[in-house]
Amino acid sequence: MSEQTLPGGNTTGAVRAGNVVHKPAAPWTPSVHALLRHLxxxxxxxxxxxxxxxDQGRQMLSYLPGEVIGGRQPWPAWVYRDDTLExxxxxxxxxxxxxxTFVPPPDARWFTGDKLQPGMVIGHQDAAPYNAVMDGDRLAGFFDWDTASPSPREVDLGFSxxxxxxxxxxxxxxxVGHDRPEERSRRLHLLLDAYGYEGDRLAFGPVIVARARxxxxxxREMAEAGDPAATALLPIAGLLQKSAAEVELLPPSFWVALA
Known part of the structure; x- marks a missing residue:
């Protein structure tokens, strides 16, 4: 069966053959697959x-049908709809x-190198618009689970x-198509409300800053070591640094939900 290159793939290229996605495996792939089976x-x-x-040693995953961002810019309008965010x-x-409730394999390895500790979950860690799949107005799910790793809930939620x-x-x-900065606080609380977040929202900003940095x-460390995918992502590293600096400047009122 012929293979079709899938859009995106800044870090690992993926191809589709029928309803199966083939992509390079990594040392943490068996742990990620165990998590996916649990979910x-x-x-x-x-x-x-x-x-x-x-037979080439690539991991195989079921294909999630639907619309993805791919290389489009600006991003499609569904990224900024309230119902998508919820x-x-x-x-x-x-x-x-x-x-x-997931019990990792005894030899579990994760992209970040972190170990699962009490109170942590194993999040996607990159549930961003460019990894989302939409079926009309319905969120069909997220692909690219290679960086799934243990963390507090806030760390994964904060990056999203x-x-x-x-x-x-x-x-x-x-x-990328968002021209309403005055809507950011409202949209943040819409996301947190949909999640059912009960933590201190004033403390949520520093979590985002630390995760971005x-x-x-x-x-940058991977790029300095010669990783070509990380080298291609150096502009993203710069964006994350700038984002962290701007989030730090947001006033306390930004993080407090209005009644």
Whole structure:
């Protein structure tokens, strides 16, 4: 069966053959597949199903049909609809709640190198618009689970907030189609409400800042080590650094939900 190159793939190229996606495997792929099987058994929808490995050693996953951003810029209008944002929040909550009961394999490895600790979940860690699949007005799920890793809920939720609200610099947000910076606080709380977030929202900003800076540092370290995918992502590292600096400047009122 012929293979079709899928759009995107900044870090790992993926091809589709029928309803199966083939993409390079990594040392943490077996752990990610174990997580995906757990989510399937827990009834979580919008998650690709692991199908083993092909004769080239590539991992195989079920294809999630629907519309993706691919290389489009600006991003499609559905990224900024309120109902999409609410669906993202509810989906993240289902994944986090289900992963809280996941028992990793004894030899589990994750992209970040972190170990699962009490109170953590295993999040997607990159549930951003460019990894979303839409079926009309319905969020069909998220692909590209390679960076799934243990973290507190806020860390995974915070990165999604950064890209979906969005909390990137205004000029960068305008390039991808978001031209209403005055809506950011309202959209942040819409996402958190849909998730059912009960934590201190004033403390949520520093979580986003720390996550953005950590990711930027990881990209730069990998690029310095000669990783070509990380080298291609160096502009993203710069964007994350600028985003962190801008989020730090947001006033306390930004993080307090209006009654």
């Amino acid at each position: 399937e058994q827990a009834g979580v929808e919008g998650v690709p199903r692991p199908l083993g490995f092909d 669906q993202v929040g509810r989906w993240l909550r289902r994944v986090h709640d289900a992963s809280a 907030a950064l890209l979906w609200v969005p909390l990137t610099p205004v000029a960068a947000a305008e390039l 950590r990711q930027a540092a990881v990209i």
